[in-house]
Amino acid sequence: MLLCLMLPMASAMAEQTKKLSVDVLWQLSRIGNPTISPQGDFIIAPVTQYDVEGDKGSTQLWLFNPDGSKQRPITAKGLSVSQAVFSPDGQTLAFVSQRDEDDVGQVYLLPMGQPGEAQRLTNVPSGVNGIKWVGQHIYFISRVYPGKSWDEIAEQLKADRDSKVSARQWNALPYSHFDHWIEEDKQAHVFRIAASGGDVEAITQKLAIELPRSAQGASSYDVDPTERWIAFNSNGSDNQVDPKIDIFLAEIGSDKAVNITADNNAPDANPMFSPDGKTLAFTRQKIQGFYADTAKLMLYDIAKKRFTTLAKDWDRSVGNLVWTPDSKGFYAAIDDAATRKIFHIDAKKDKVKAITKSTNFNKPDIAANGTLVAANDSFLYPARLVSINPRNGQTTRLDSFNDDILADVDMGTYESVTYKGYNDQDIQMWVHYPPGFDRSKKYPLMMLIHGGPHSAISDGFHYRWNAQTFASWGYVTAWPNFHGSNSFGQDFADSINPDWKNKSLEDVFKATEWFKQQDWIDSERLVAGGASYGGYLTSIILGEEHPFNALLIHAAVYNMYSQMAADFAVHSPRFGNYWDNPEIYQSISPHYGAKNFNTPTLVIHGQLDYRVPVGQGFELFRTLQTRGVESKMIYFPDENHWIMKPNNSIYWYNQVEQWMTRFAEPGGQ
Numbered sequence: 001m002l003l004c005l006m007l008p009m010a011s012a013m014a015e016q017t018k019k020l021s022v023d024v025l026w027q028l029s030r031i032g033n034p035t036i037s038p039q040g041d042f043i044i045a046p047v048t049q050y051d052v053e054g055d056k057g058s059t060q061l062w063l064f065n066p067d068g069s070k071q072r073p074i075t076a077k078g079l080s081v082s083q084a085v086f087s088p089d090g091q092t093l094a095f096v097s098q099r100d101e102d103d104v105g106q107v108y109l110l111p112m113g114q115p116g117e118a119q120r121l122t123n124v125p126s127g128v129n130g131i132k133w134v135g136q137h138i139y140f141i142s143r144v145y146p147g148k149s150w151d152e153i154a155e156q157l158k159a160d161r162d163s164k165v166s167a168r169q170w171n172a173l174p175y176s177h178f179d180h181w182i183e184e185d186k187q188a189h190v191f192r193i194a195a196s197g198g199d200v201e202a203i204t205q206k207l208a209i210e211l212p213r214s215a216q217g218a219s220s221y222d223v224d225p226t227e228r229w230i231a232f233n234s235n236g237s238d239n240q241v242d243p244k245i246d247i248f249l250a251e252i253g254s255d256k257a258v259n260i261t262a263d264n265n266a267p268d269a270n271p272m273f274s275p276d277g278k279t280l281a282f283t284r285q286k287i288q289g290f291y292a293d294t295a296k297l298m299l300y301d302i303a304k305k306r307f308t309t310l311a312k313d314w315d316r317s318v319g320n321l322v323w324t325p326d327s328k329g330f331y332a333a334i335d336d337a338a339t340r341k342i343f344h345i346d347a348k349k350d351k352v353k354a355i356t357k358s359t360n361f362n363k364p365d366i367a368a369n370g371t372l373v374a375a376n377d378s379f380l381y382p383a384r385l386v387s388i389n390p391r392n393g394q395t396t397r398l399d400s401f402n403d404d405i406l407a408d409v410d411m412g413t414y415e416s417v418t419y420k421g422y423n424d425q426d427i428q429m430w431v432h433y434p435p436g437f438d439r440s441k442k443y444p445l446m447m448l449i450h451g452g453p454h455s456a457i458s459d460g461f462h463y464r465w466n467a468q469t470f471a472s473w474g475y476v477t478a479w480p481n482f483h484g485s486n487s488f489g490q491d492f493a494d495s496i497n498p499d500w501k502n503k504s505l506e507d508v509f510k511a512t513e514w515f516k517q518q519d520w521i522d523s524e525r526l527v528a529g530g531a532s533y534g535g536y537l538t539s540i541i542l543g544e545e546h547p548f549n550a551l552l553i554h555a556a557v558y559n560m561y562s563q564m565a566a567d568f569a570v571h572s573p574r575f576g577n578y579w580d581n582p583e584i585y586q587s588i589s590p591h592y593g594a595k596n597f598n599t600p601t602l603v604i605h606g607q608l609d610y611r612v613p614v615g616q617g618f619e620l621f622r623t624l625q626t627r628g629v630e631s632k633m634i635y636f637p638d639e640n641h642w643i644m645k646p647n648n649s650i651y652w653y654n655q656v657e658q659w660m661t662r663f664a665e666p667g668g669q
């Protein structure tokens, strides 16, 4: 009797505990990568906050003291800003914003250390992107109609906006990138304007060499500190189907550029001049058509025209690099065995050393006095702004965002587990336990399958597929970093090409077996799901004998043939097209498993997904319905490969919860 009376009270108390629900996720402030002034006295970071009611986010720039004693916004709420860069003397901040009567983003200047409004510097009708402040100038990228004056560009853009014809046309690739169409008659070029104002000067247009057509940003070019040289990315071949990304070097003002990486067929990217201007660093891959090929760090001695490869035998991909102020090396945030760590790369001694040990760090920035800052997150906390002691990796937190919101959230716990996967090889997996997890009970399992496939789930705060949020519903949640995942070395990543199916599938099945052997897992309550490549592998599971009661398939590549409509045609560049090598496509395409489909499946897809076009989701849903399999299609007309809008995201999490809980009751029993 006493027990009967106690139980409702206990469950009422349990209900009162605040979980990491999707509503909480959207209340959190999201701190982006920081920029530190050259003198080390100002730290700026973008902070994005969401208004769920208004269904939109807004990014403000915040100023932080290096000792963490102060934080305050320095741009107004509601006026989104991005790409903050400091003047070389650290006294002025430039950023991109679209405000007042701006049709597109422009460069704004804000004096530091004294009161004053941000003033607009540019009036570029085609907008600015990828800004850098070097010497006396601010450099930027704009997508322009080549050969036209700014007035003519403004007129053309207005005519396009006013036109009653909505048709687009292409005569060559690329036609889309991720979630937007690419206008064929525009080219992306680098321009500059004096920080004191004046005319905009064309830099790469003079060379008649455009930046890569698909995507460009601040990492697509760099200018040396004396403003003599520009290094930039462009397609070094005539082939627009499989562009060959090279690095071109030119003297600013000249009309000639040299392709310094013409002899390498794979991408050479991220040009970065050293602070002393003598060396150009860049990243080099070797295998064309393999986006996860290990990126090596290259140095090019500009005077001697000599190349060196750093850390030749280090089996990790370099990226997120910043030169040290003395030009003797780099700090970088590099994926290493499912965490993203800060490494120091000594260019003189050719030595690499991990500075941080656990959780995730993003691209760092460094001041002349050596102050090193970065955003740091983990599964249990969203990004924080920290300074990092380069000697021992110890961090000092500089912000206090989200503490109030998370103070009373009952988080679960997590751990890294290594189990035997395909061919008895070690596979790393993150396991999340629900809040209040009790080992004496049995819990349902939600097996999550990550995308890429060449990415890794690392120890960071994931907003779209938050394992702690899923765990808070009452599931043990798993993220295995199966064969193909990056951060475990080249062989492991490349081991699933072109056979995208078998090794990772076995890794997922063996992970599930591992769970079934645990006393705290209920083998009758297993569900699985994933997005993109994760949706692909879940569609493969659908056609196999498997242990899951229900599946969730988001933005999946379902038909490897019709993926040809996408901006990323998977194996075509490296292993040949389907008409030449149909056996590759046939052996790994999920749609060939259709005759075995019989598991309840939730299919989700966005109309604006050009990475995996929406037809893939409908093909799968129609197949499931035709076969009489219980299934639901959720279609987002205004979302891309990912669900980005607050209310759609809340709906997504709620629908997923409803679907999963129907087929695998949550909670310990």
Ligand SMILES: CSCC[C@H](NC=O)C(=O)N[C@@H](CC(C)C)C(=O)N[C@@H](Cc1ccccc1)C(=O)O
Binding pocket: 291, 450, 451, 452, 453, 454, 455, 531, 532, 533, 534, 557, 568, 570, 611, 612, 641
């Ligand atoms: C992490 S790099 C993955 C890039 C990859 N290919 C690129 O050119 C990609 O877009 N993969 C898709 C599947 C593919 C269309 C068949 C994918 O699985 N995307 C995942 C992973 C991802 C994460 C972050 C940034 C890009 C992709 C996804 O969208 O979650």
